[in-house]
Amino acid sequence: MSSSERKPVLYSYFRSSASWRVRIALAWKNVDYEYKPVNLLTHANLESDYRQVNPTGKVPAFITAEGEVLAQSQAILEYLEETFPERPMLPNSPVKRAEVREVCQIIACDIHPLQNLGVLQRISGDDMDKKVEWARNTITLGFQGLEKRLEKLSGTYCIGDSVTMADFFLVPMVGNANRWNVDMSQFPLITKINNNLMTLPEFIAASPPKQPDCPEELRK
Ligand SMILES: N[C@@H](CCC(=O)N[C@@H](CS)C(=O)NCC(=O)O)C(=O)O
Structure with missing residues (x-):
């Protein structure tokens, strides 16, 4: 430096x-x-x-x-x-790189913005039940397509057997799904990949309970 x-x-x-x-x-x-x-x-x-x-x-x-x-x-x-x-977070082959970015964008463009805090606030105000239902449905619908796509693309991780940028998007999205009590038994592949990733030290270190601004009662 x-x-x-x-x-x-x-x-x-x-x-x-x-x-x-x-x-x-x-x-x-x-x-x-x-x-x-x-x-x-x-x-x-x-x-x-x-x-x-x-x-x-x-x-x-x-x-x-x-x-x-x-x-x-x-x-x-x-x-x-x-x-x-x-x-590297991206593979060498152009097709594989495109597949990584496809998974990133399914999550970042088609699922995540629809269940963002600002959107939830606007559609449901203080109605917690409405908020939970909206977030759960949005993630469930998005995961249905993603699960199918991952049947073609995945191995140990989202794209084959190497960790890629796609995995960096998947884990936090599953974190949100769990927070909104999405029934993850519908998504065995997403669950398996998430579990594989959550054994890696980098993914553990980056998780919410490990951050300095996480309140004490939410740390595990
Ligand atoms: N597409 C943006 C999304 C950023 C985003 O939505 N951040 C959320 C937290 S995950 C936020 O700041 N929400 C506050 C708000 O919407 O008021 C990115 O990938 O960085």
Whole structure:
């Protein structure tokens, strides 16, 4: 690191699944970073201090060692892949790379945004039952297609037998599914891949209970 470089910074919330993707990637690439918590429950993400970092008011945001601000988890992951080539998150073959990105986007574009905190708040206000039903149905529908697709693509992990970026999206999505009590017995393949991944130290280190902003009572 040169004198003009500092430790990278990750703005994250322990429960945020998009932040969780980046935490796994940072652990995978063995990048040392400073963790800056942004509490989504108190809407710290919508305050002007944070909006100066990321005007969309979403986490994660990542500040590179050179001080550049990056947002959007997949863009951050691609940046990390290009700047830290050791332990690649993308396979060599163009088709396999496309398959990895396909799984990432099924999760990041077609499932995750529909059950995001902001959306749940807008559709159901304080009606907790409605919120749970919406989130559960959204994830269940999305996982039905993903499970079928993974029958073709997966091995030990999402794409064959090597860990890829797709896995960094799967684990946090399963985390959300569990939080909303989705019946995961309908998705044996997703469950198996998730269990395989959750034996790996990088995935354990990046999980919500291990984060500095996780309240004591939620740590296991
Ligand atoms: N597509 C974005 C999603 C970011 C996102 O939705 N973050 C959520 C937490 S997982 C958030 O900040 N929600 C706060 C809100 O919507 O107000 C990414 O991949 O980074």
